[in-house]
Amino acid sequence: MLPALFLLTLVGIWQLAASTGLLADLFGLEDFLVPSPAEIGEALWENRTLLAENAWVTLREILLGFACALVAGIAFAIAMHLSGFVLRSTYPLVIASQTIPIVAIAPILVIWFGFGIVPKILVVALVCFFPITVATLNGLSSVDPEAGKLMRTLYASRWQIFRRLSVPTSLPYLFTGIKISIVFAPIGALFGEWVGSSSGLGHQILQDNAQLQTARLFAAVAILSAIGLILFGLVALVERRVVTWR
Amino acid sequence: MRQDTRVKLEIAGVGHSYGDLRTLSSLTLAGEANEVIGLVGPSGCGKSTLLELICGLQEPIEGKIAVEGNSASEERLGRCALMPQRDLLLPWYSAIDNAALALRNQGIGRAEARAEAATLFDRFGLAGFEAARPAELSGGMRQRVAFLRTLIAGKPVLALDEPFASLDAITRAEMQEWLAAALRADPRTAVLVTHDVEEALYLCDRVAVMSGRPGRVVAELSAPHPRAEDRDGAVTDPGFVSAREQALRTLHQTLRGS
Ligand SMILES: Nc1ncnc2c1ncn2[C@@H]1O[C@H](COP(=O)(O)OP(=O)(O)O)[C@@H](O)[C@H]1O
Numbered sequence: 412m413l414p415a416l417f418l419l420t421l422v423g424i425w426q427l428a429a430s431t432g433l434l435a436d437l438f439g440l441e442d443f444l445v446p447s448p449a450e451i452g453e454a455l456w457e458n459r460t461l462l463a464e465n466a467w468v469t470l471r472e473i474l475l476g477f478a479c480a481l482v483a484g485i486a487f488a489i490a491m492h493l494s495g496f497v498l499r500s501t502y503p504l505v506i507a508s509q510t511i512p513i514v515a516i517a518p519i520l521v522i523w524f525g526f527g528i529v530p531k532i533l534v535v536a537l538v539c540f541f542p543i544t545v546a547t548l549n550g551l552s553s554v555d556p557e558a559g560k561l562m563r564t565l566y567a568s569r570w571q572i573f574r575r576l577s578v579p580t581s582l583p584y585l586f587t588g589i590k591i592s593i594v595f596a597p598i599g600a601l602f603g604e605w606v607g608s609s610s611g612l613g614h615q616i617l618q619d620n621a622q623l624q625t626a627r628l629f630a631a632v633a634i635l636s637a638i639g640l641i642l643f644g645l646v647a648l649v650e651r652r653v654v655t656w657r
Numbered sequence: 658m659r660q661d662t663r664v665k666l667e668i669a670g671v672g673h674s675y676g677d678l679r680t681l682s683s684l685t686l687a688g689e690a691n692e693v694i695g696l697v698g699p700s701g702c703g704k705s706t707l708l709e710l711i712c713g714l715q716e717p718i719e720g721k722i723a724v725e726g727n728s729a730s731e732e733r734l735g736r737c738a739l740m741p742q743r744d745l746l747l748p749w750y751s752a753i754d755n756a757a758l759a760l761r762n763q764g765i766g767r768a769e770a771r772a773e774a775a776t777l778f779d780r781f782g783l784a785g786f787e788a789a790r791p792a793e794l795s796g797g798m799r800q801r802v803a804f805l806r807t808l809i810a811g812k813p814v815l816a817l818d819e820p821f822a823s824l825d826a827i828t829r830a831e832m833q834e835w836l837a838a839a840l841r842a843d844p845r846t847a848v849l850v851t852h853d854v855e856e857a858l859y860l861c862d863r864v865a866v867m868s869g870r871p872g873r874v875v876a877e878l879s880a881p882h883p884r885a886e887d888r889d890g891a892v893t894d895p896g897f898v899s900a901r902e903q904a905l906r907t908l909h910q911t912l913r914g915s
């Protein structure tokens with residue numbers, strides 16, 4: 412409630428400042444370069460088909476990239492958890508990989524994989540992989556060893572201990588990792604599109620920027636941020652249904 | 658009352674250590690079928706470790722542990738059920754699914770496992786709480802669910818690690834009476850670790866006193882027999898009171914001496 416109120420107030424002030432030309436004067440800009448929220452809403456409505464098409468392109472990149480990261484991250488975390496050798500030999504590299512800026516890799520991915528969807532998926536997956544892997548690994552290693560012993564006295568096999576003890580223990584951790592990665596995923600898709608693409612919200616933002624279509628640019632940004640928020644909300648919803656014991 | 662006098666539990670000259678920390682040294686203890694053995698001793702003397710050794714969760718560095726004549730750790734694991742110091746109920750399962758874990762792990766279907774556990778729920782005053790999550794249960798109920806989980810595993814030997822230490826005095830007294838009844842209804846060989854001499858004398862047939870670390874059994878006390886079924890009657894009985902006095906004296910002397 413409170414954040415919504417705060418946001419509304421901000422938008423109201425912005426509307427006032429932009430519609431009276433105050434904001435444009437302040438920055439020394441032409442009026443059309445500083446759109447008011449109402450103008451952005453108008454642009455949103457007028458360009459709804461174009462925006463929806465581009466949003467769908469970007470959303471698909473986000474979802475596919477995230478799905479790849481989810482599968483790979485969980486699998487990798489389990490491998491590191493089960494094998495001390497895998498953990499020791501790859502964990503430092505996983506962490507080191509985070510020091511490489513995604514912005515720097517994106518152009519290389521485009522050179523390697525072309526202008527299609529693949530490099531975008533890869534950038535999104537790279538962004539999402541780390542939080543998911545680290546969170547899952549953290550969850551798996553926070554399993555109570557006493558509970559593991561207890562399970563063994565209750566006839567549990569290794570697989571049953573994994574399924575009935577390790578997996579539920581790790582789930583809240585996994586969801587934390589997913590939430591972090593899902594809000595960064597749209598930024599990854601944006602970078603991927605900026606380096607080379609012919610559609611998507613990132614592509615459109617570049618074009619609007621070049622054509623000084625600021626109202627439509629803001630509309631695209633608003634949609635991108637809405638995508639992030641909605642995905643986060645969905646994850647939180649799923650988490651509530653799955654992790655019922657917290 | 659006891660027809661089967663076969664030795665169920667044999668611990669002979671057992672030593673154990675965690676790295677450089679010597680926890681147990683030439684510890685010897687034996688238990689007959691359906692005998693409840695109390696284990697008291699200063700904290701950190703290796704009582705929990707001994708229970709894990711009995712259950713086959715750890716291996717001694719010397720000596721022998723045999724359960725029903727079998728000393729391989731997998732054999733011990735198959736014959737002993739542990740009730741750990743913390744109840745360790747899994748928060749994502751309902752009370753009944755926690756209790757039925759051993760059945761599920763043995764490949765029994767969920768419905769069947771629940772049905773089997775449900776009969777015990779009725780018998781032990783947990784009816785109506787089958788679907789409750791552990792967080793919704795009182796301390797005494799959690800302990801009862803944890804004990805049922807141990808019992809349902811159907812193993813001949815129970816290792817109970819300070820099962821009531823975390824409860825308030827009134828609940829603890831209730832739970833002691835409850836456990837005594839449960840063991841009368843379904844007798845097992847049990848090793849019960851406790852800090853409470855009165856609890857040990859009320860629940861156990863025999864009480865082994867352990868020394869400080871490295872732990873070994875330095876004295877054995879026998880509990881007064883026969884005991885009244887209700888706890889208040891039992892612990893206020895003159896025979897019980899004098900047995901308790903004597904036990905406390907022995908305990909103090911032994912532990913000061915060692
Ligand atoms: N997993 C472990 N690794 C190392 N030391 C341990 C471990 N578990 C217990 N200890 C130590 O071994 C000693 C005996 O522990 P424990 O068997 O739990 O004693 P008690 O149950 O009698 O209080 C204690 O000093 C404890 O700190």
Ligand SMILES: [Mg+2]
Binds near residue numbers: 704742818
């Ligand atoms: Mg202990």
